[in-house]
Amino acid sequence: MASGTPYKPYRHLKTLTAHTRAVSCVKFSNDGTLLASASLDKTVIVWSSQTLSLVHRLVGHSDGVSDLAWSSDSHYICSASDDRTLRIWDARAAATESAHVKTLRGHSDFVFCVNFSPQSNLIVSGSFDETIRIWEVKTGRCLHAIRAHTMPVTSVHFNRDGSLIVSASHDGTCKIWDSSTATLLKTLIDDKVPAVSFAKFSPNGKFILVATLNDTLKLWNYSTGKFLKIYAGHVNRVYCITSTFSVTNGKYIVSGSEDRCVYLWDLQQKTMVQKLEGHSDTVISVTCHPTENKIASAGLDGDRTVRIWAQDS
Amino acid sequence: MNAPIIDPLQGDFPEVIEEYLEHGVMKCIAFNRRGTLLAAGCSDGNCIIWDFETRGIAKELRDKDCIAAITSVCWSKYGHRILVSAADKSLTLWDVVSGERLTRTTLQQTPLQARLNPGSSTPSLCLACPLSSAPMIVDLNTGSTTMLPVSIPDTGNGTVPQSRNKFSDGTPPFTPTAACFNKYGDLIYVGNSKGEILIIDHRTVQVQAMVPVSGSAVVKNIVFSRNGQYLLTNSNDRTIRIYENLLPFKDGLVALDDLDKTLNELDGVEKLKAVGSKCLTLFREFQDSITKMHWKAPCFSGDGEWVIGGSASKGEHKIYIWDRAGHLVKILEGPKEALIDLAWHPVHPIVVSVSLTGFVYIWAKDYTENWSAFAPDFKELEENEEYVEREDEFDLVPETEKVKESDVNEDDEVDILTLEKNSAFSDSDMSQEELCFLPAIPSPDVPERQDKCVESSSKLVDSNQSGSPLSEEAEPNGHTTNHASSPPEEDAGGSRMKRKRKPSEKGLELQAEKVRKPKSSGRLSKVKNKSVVDQDNGNGFHGDDVSD
Numbered sequence: 019m020a021s022g023t024p025y026k027p028y029r030h031l032k033t034l035t036a037h038t039r040a041v042s043c044v045k046f047s048n049d050g051t052l053l054a055s056a057s058l059d060k061t062v063i064v065w066s067s068q069t070l071s072l073v074h075r076l077v078g079h080s081d082g083v084s085d086l087a088w089s090s091d092s093h094y095i096c097s098a099s100d101d102r103t104l105r106i107w108d109a110r111a112a113a114t115e116s117a118h119v120k121t122l123r124g125h126s127d128f129v130f131c132v133n134f135s136p137q138s139n140l141i142v143s144g145s146f147d148e149t150i151r152i153w154e155v156k157t158g159r160c161l162h163a164i165r166a167h168t169m170p171v172t173s174v175h176f177n178r179d180g181s182l183i184v185s186a187s188h189d190g191t192c193k194i195w196d197s198s199t200a201t202l203l204k205t206l207i208d209d210k211v212p213a214v215s216f217a218k219f220s221p222n223g224k225f226i227l228v229a230t231l232n233d234t235l236k237l238w239n240y241s242t243g244k245f246l247k248i249y250a251g252h253v254n255r256v257y258c259i260t261s262t263f264s265v266t267n268g269k270y271i272v273s274g275s276e277d278r279c280v281y282l283w284d285l286q287q288k289t290m291v292q293k294l295e296g297h298s299d300t301v302i303s304v305t306c307h308p309t310e311n312k313i314a315s316a317g318l319d320g321d322r323t324v325r326i327w328a329q330d331s
Numbered sequence: 332m333n334a335p336i337i338d339p340l341q342g343d344f345p346e347v348i349e350e351y352l353e354h355g356v357m358k359c360i361a362f363n364r365r366g367t368l369l370a371a372g373c374s375d376g377n378c379i380i381w382d383f384e385t386r387g388i389a390k391e392l393r394d395k396d397c398i399a400a401i402t403s404v405c406w407s408k409y410g411h412r413i414l415v416s417a418a419d420k421s422l423t424l425w426d427v428v429s430g431e432r433l434t435r436t437t438l439q440q441t442p443l444q445a446r447l448n449p450g451s452s453t454p455s456l457c458l459a460c461p462l463s464s465a466p467m468i469v470d471l472n473t474g475s476t477t478m479l480p481v482s483i484p485d486t487g488n489g490t491v492p493q494s495r496n497k498f499s500d501g502t503p504p505f506t507p508t509a510a511c512f513n514k515y516g517d518l519i520y521v522g523n524s525k526g527e528i529l530i531i532d533h534r535t536v537q538v539q540a541m542v543p544v545s546g547s548a549v550v551k552n553i554v555f556s557r558n559g560q561y562l563l564t565n566s567n568d569r570t571i572r573i574y575e576n577l578l579p580f581k582d583g584l585v586a587l588d589d590l591d592k593t594l595n596e597l598d599g600v601e602k603l604k605a606v607g608s609k610c611l612t613l614f615r616e617f618q619d620s621i622t623k624m625h626w627k628a629p630c631f632s633g634d635g636e637w638v639i640g641g642s643a644s645k646g647e648h649k650i651y652i653w654d655r656a657g658h659l660v661k662i663l664e665g666p667k668e669a670l671i672d673l674a675w676h677p678v679h680p681i682v683v684s685v686s687l688t689g690f691v692y693i694w695a696k697d698y699t700e701n702w703s704a705f706a707p708d709f710k711e712l713e714e715n716e717e718y719v720e721r722e723d724e725f726d727l728v729p730e731t732e733k734v735k736e737s738d739v740n741e742d743d744e745v746d747i748l749t750l751e752k753n754s755a756f757s758d759s760d761m762s763q764e765e766l767c768f769l770p771a772i773p774s775p776d777v778p779e780r781q782d783k784c785v786e787s788s789s790k791l792v793d794s795n796q797s798g799s800p801l802s803e804e805a806e807p808n809g810h811t812t813n814h815a816s817s818p819p820e821e822d823a824g825g826s827r828m829k830r831k832r833k834p835s836e837k838g839l840e841l842q843a844e845k846v847r848k849p850k851s852s853g854r855l856s857k858v859k860n861k862s863v864v865d866q867d868n869g870n871g872f873h874g875d876d877v878s879d
Contacts, residue, residue, distance in 0.1 A: 094773065106773045120773045139368075139385050139771035154385040155771040161385060178750070180384070198384060199695075202704045220747035237745060241708055246745050263747060286744055 025291050026267070028282070028313060028327040032070050033296075035323050041316035042084050043260070043303045044324055045060055047092035047327045052109060054107035055316060055324050056093050058082035062097050064109055067307065070326060073087045074105050078118050085131045089138040089155075094119070096141050098129035104143055106155070122153050124160045130258075131173050135180040140197070142183050144171030150185055152200065162200035167191060172258045184240075186217035192228055194240060206240055215258040221265065231255055235273060237285075249273070251290045254282045257300055257318070264306045264313070267329065272313060274301030280315045280327070297321045344637055344652050344693035345682045350386060354379055356689030359403050359672045363410040366633070366677040367767045370413055371402025371691060380427065380769065383676075386693075389769040392425050395431060403444045410766035411601060414471075422459060424471050427766060434471045436480045442465060444509075450516025456533075458510055458519060465512040466521060468533050472866050473616040479531055480538055481508050481523045483600055509552050513576075514559030517584050522550025522564050528574075529581035530610055532584060540607035541600070544572060556631035557677060560656075563613060563638065565629045571640055573655065574611040581714060615657040626651075632680075641670040648686055650694070652766045665692055733818040 039059035046053050046067060053065040062076040062083055077202040081100035088095055088109075095107045103317055104122040111117035127146035134141055140161070152162040167187035174185050176197065183195045184206075192207040192214045206226065207214060216229035225246070226238045235249040246251055252275035261273030269285035280294035280301050294313075299320030311329040351794065356374040363370070368389060369381040376397040382389040399419035406413055412433070413425045420441050424433045440461035448454040459476075460466040468477045510521040518539070521529045526547030530540040545549060548568035555576075561576040580585050590606045597605055602848065617638065629640035642649040648665035650673065668686035675682050682694040702775055703709040 091770065118776075120776050135384075137384070137768040137771075139382055139389075139768060154387050155387070155773050156382075156387055156389075157774060158776070159387070196698075199698045201698045202700050204704050205706050208706050222746070222748055222750050224751070225745065225747055246743070265748060269747065285747065286742075 023200060025293050026311075026329045028294055028311075028329050029248050030294070030296050031059055031312075031326040033323050033325050034065060034070060034072075036072055036075070037061070037324075039082065039320050040299075040319035040322060041324055042082070043086050044314045044316040045086060045088055045305045046301075046307050046312075046314065047088045048090055048308060050310065051090040052092065053305075053314055053324075054086050054088065054109070055314075056086040056097055057082040057322075058319070060099070062086055062095060062107065063326075064095070065324075067312070074109070074111070074114050075115075076114065076117050078107075079103070081128075084128065087133045087141070089134045090136055091138065094134075094138070094155075096122075096132050098132060098145075099130040100128040101226060102127060102129060102145075104129055104132055104141065104196070106141075106158075110200055118156050120147070121135070122158050122160070124151055124153075124163065126150070128170075130170060133175050135176045136178060137180055140176075140180065142174045142176060142197070144174040144185060144187075146156055147171040148187075148301075150183070150195070152176055152183075152197065164195065164200050166193065169213075172214065173218070173260075175218045177219040178221070182219075182223075184217045184219060184226055186214035187229065188213040190214060192217050192226070194226075204240065204243070206238055206243065215254065216260055218260075218262065221263060227261060227263070227271065229254060229259065229261055229273070232307070235261055235271060235283075237271075244282070247285070249283045249290075251283075252279070253277045257302055259301070260303045260305075262304055263307055266309060267311045268278045268307065272304050272306060274304050274315060276300045278317070278321075280313065294327055296325055297323070344632070344680050345663065346661065346697045347693050347694065348665060349681075349695040350693045351547045352381060352386065352691040352693065353689075354388065355637060357685055357691050358401055358689070360685055360691060361404045361406055361675050362674055362677055362683075363406045363767075363808055364677060364765065365410075365767050366679065366681075368410065368769065369674075369683065369691075371685075372404040372415055372417075374400040374689065376401060376417060378404060378413060378425070380413075382769065382771070385771075389771070390427070390430060390690075392430060392432075394435075396435065397421055397423060402442060403446075404603055405445060405447050405457075407447050407452060407454055408449050411452065411763070412447065412454070412458055414445050415448045416442040416459065422457065422471065427770070435721060436469060436471055436474045438467075438469070438476065438508050445469075446512055446514040449512050449514060454516075457510045458506060458512060458533075460510050466508055466519075468519075477521065477533075477536060479510065479521060479533070479536065480529065481525065482525060482527070483529070483538055483541060483603060499575060509550050509564075511555055513555060513583060514580055515583065518578075518587075519857070520553055520828065522553040522557075522566075524549045526550060526566065528553065528562075528564065528607070528611065530587070530607065531586070538603060539591065540610050541603040542574070542607035545613070545638050546570065551578060552626075552629060554630050557633055561631065561635055563625050565627055565640070567625075568697065569623055569625050571626055571629050571638065572616050573614040573638065575614045576611060578610050583850060615655065617651075617653050617657060617659075619651070627670060630673060630675055632675045633677040637675070637677060639673060639677065641673045641684065643670075645669045648684065648692075650682065650684060663694055679684035 037057040037059050039057050041055050041057045042054040051067055053067050056062045065075040066073050076131050079099040079101050083097045083099045085098040086095055086295045095109050097105050102125050106120040107117045108119050125145040125147055129143050129145045131144040131154050139155050141155055143151050148167050150166045151160050153160050166185050167189050169188035171185055171187045176183055183197050186192045190210045190213055194204040212230045212232040215221045215231050218227050225242050229235050233254050236245040238245045238246040249271050259274040264270040264272050271283045271285055273281050275281055278297045282292045283290050297317040299318040301315050302318050303316040313327045317323055358374055359372045361370050367383055369383050376399055378392040379388055380390040397417050399417045401415055401417050403416045411427055415423045415429055418441050420438050422436045422445055426433055440873055442459040442461050446458045448456045457469050457470045459469050465481045466479050508523050510519055512519055519531045519533050526544045529538050530543040531538050539757040546568045548566040550564050550566050552565035558706040561578055562576055564572045590609050594602055594605050600747040625643040626640040627643035631638055638653045640651050648668050648670045650663040652763050653659050660688045668688045670684055671687055672685040680696050684692050701711055703711045
C-alpha cells in the first residue's frame, strides 16, 4: 500500500440475534445511521448503527425476503421477496404498522435482487422469472420489463449516475443495460458456466466487481471488456454471496464465503489480508459502513445472526 | 455523464415519437440545465414539472391567483427557480424545491416570453417580451421595469427615450420584438422589426452594437445555442439565419467597450454597425425554398451541432432538422396537430414538441441494439475488412492454443474512487449546488392493503394478478396485457390528477408511427427488450411490443 501504515485487523464487536431463519442480506444506510437486515423469516429488521439495538421489525411479506436496498436519502427501504412482490418501507416511520408504503407487483416468480437508482426515483429488480424490471418509485408503475436472461437473475445494480444497469444471472452472463431505454449495451461475460452470482459497480462507476460460482471474484473494466484483478481464496460454489468495496481506511474488497468466514483482500495487491471467523454457517452478505471502519455480515440458517466487526481505533 | 460504452455515433438526432406526455393542455416547455426535469406551462395557469427519467410528474406549481394560460416557462441557471409568464399579464417566480411562490409582478401587457438572467443562480432580473411593445427588463423584487431600445435613431448616440408608445421610426407598435440574453447574462440581443440585431448592455440601457440582418425582414425569434457560440434568428422572410458569436464569453462587455474605443473615429449608426460586424458574422441561412414555410420555435441542439425548426403551418406537425453546415437531414412528422413549442434536450438526442391539443411528444432515436452487445468478443465493423489469419490458424494443433495470456498488467493500480468530469458541462461552477432531481416520495398504496401488513398473511399472494392500480402487469411469457379495453384505473394517490384515458383513435395513430420492433439475435434468441404498454396512465405511452 502506498500509505505504508500497517493493516489494522477487524475485530468482532457484537452479534445481533433477532431473526428466526437464515438472514439473506444486510445493508448499512447511506448516511450510516441505520442497518437493515432481511431474512427468510419474512421480515426486515432495522437496527441503529450506533447502539446496535433493534429499531423496527418490518412485517408484511408473505414469504422469505432475499434482498433489500436503501434509497439515497436513507428514508426508504425496498425489499425483494419470494412472494413475488417488492415492498417499499418508510425507515423513519414512528410505528411499525405505518412503515409499509407501497407494494410493487408484476414479477411472476421470486424476486431475488433489488436496488435504488442514485437519484432514487427508480428501482431495478431481478427475479427468478428471468426478467429485470424498472419501477418508478413515486407511483409504483413498472416502466420497463426486460427479458434479460435465460435463468434466474441474481444481481442488479445501477451505476453512479443512474444511466447504466449491470445484471448477473445463473445463465453465466453478465450484461450492461441502458437504464432509460432498457436496451442492451454490452455483454461482459458470456460463458455458460460458471453462473455469475453477483455484480456491482465500483463507487466511481468505471469498474464492475463480479462474483462467479467458481470461488472467484473479478474486477472488470467494462469499457475495455477485460478484467483487471482476480481475488480468490474463499469458497463460493452454491450461494449468491454479496461482496463490496471498503474504502474508509484503505481500499479493500470484502466478501462472504461458504466456509463461514468473511474475507478481506487488498484491492490493488489482491492478497488476502484478513479472514473474519465467527459465523456458524455460510456468510451470505457483507456491507461496509459509509464512513466508519465497520463491517456487518449475515449468516445462513445454521447461524441466523448478523455480526458487526470494527477496526480498533 | 456518458458511459464510454454508449456508442458515440448514436448521439445524433431523433427519428420517431417515443412517448407522449399528457396532463391538461400544455402550452410551453423548458428543460432544466441537465435535461433531467421538464417544466411545462398549462392553459389553466399551472406549471407542471416532469421527471424526464421516469416520465412521471415530479411536482405541480399551482397558483390560485393565476388561472390564465401560461405563455412561457424559464428555469434559472442551476434549476432552483422557475419564471412563469401568463396571459393575465403576470410574471411569477417560483422556488422549485419548496413549491412556493416567491414573487408575482403584473405588467402593463401580456408577456409572450420571459427569460431569467442566466448569469446568476438566484436571479432577480428578467427579460420580458410583451405582445406589442418593446422588450423590457423587469426587476422581480421591486417590480420596476426598464424598457429597452428597439431601434437606433438616425441622430444621437444610441440611447432612446423611454416612451413606449411608438417606435422612433414610426412603425406601429404591434409587432412583438424578440430578445434574448447572451450566455453570461451581461448583454441582451434584440431582433427588431427593421431586421436588425441590436446588442444592448442592459445595465446602462445603451445600444452597443448593431448588426443588420440581410433581407431586413421582421425578426420573430432570436436564440443562442447552449454554449453561447452561435446565435439564431428567425425572420419574416421565412429564413432562419445562424450567426457566429465573435465576442468572448465571459467578458463580452469589456470587449465591446474596447471595440468602441478603437473605432472612435466613427460616429452614431456607422460606429454601431462597425462594432456589430466584429460581434457577429453570418454563418448559414436555412429556408425551405419549395414550400416557403414560415418557421416556429427554432432552436439549437444541446451541443450546437443541429438546428431544428417547426413548421408554422396549421394542421401539420413537422420538425425540420438541419446540421450546422446547412444540410437538411431529417423531417419529423407528427400527428396532424399544429406545433406550438419545441425544445431539444441539453444532452441526449431527444426533441420535445408541444402540439396545439396540449400533448407533449417526445422524439427519440429508434434504438437498435448493436450486434456487438450480445457477446463480449463481438466487434462491429464499419465495412468489410480483409481478414489476415494467424500463422498457425489452420494447423491441426495450433501453437497458440495454450493459455490465452491477458495483455493487461494485473499489478497496475486500479482507481475505484475518482470521478470523470463530464465534458458537456465544463462550465459548471462546482461551488453551486445544482438541482437535478426532485425527491421521489413514494405515494402510499390504498389503505385496504395496509391493514393486511400487520401480520404476515397469505392474502397478499393471490392478489398478484388482481388489478393493482399502481403497478404494471405483464404476463410471464412476455405478452403485454392490452389495456385499451379495460376500464380506466383510478389513481390511488389522490393528490395527483386528472389523467384522462386516451381514446384509442389517438393511440392507433401513434402506434402507426411507433417503431419499436422486436430485436432478436441469432444466438441468444431470448434476449429481447420489452417495453410494457402503459396505456392506463395518461402520462407515458410506449408502443406495443410484439411478443415472441
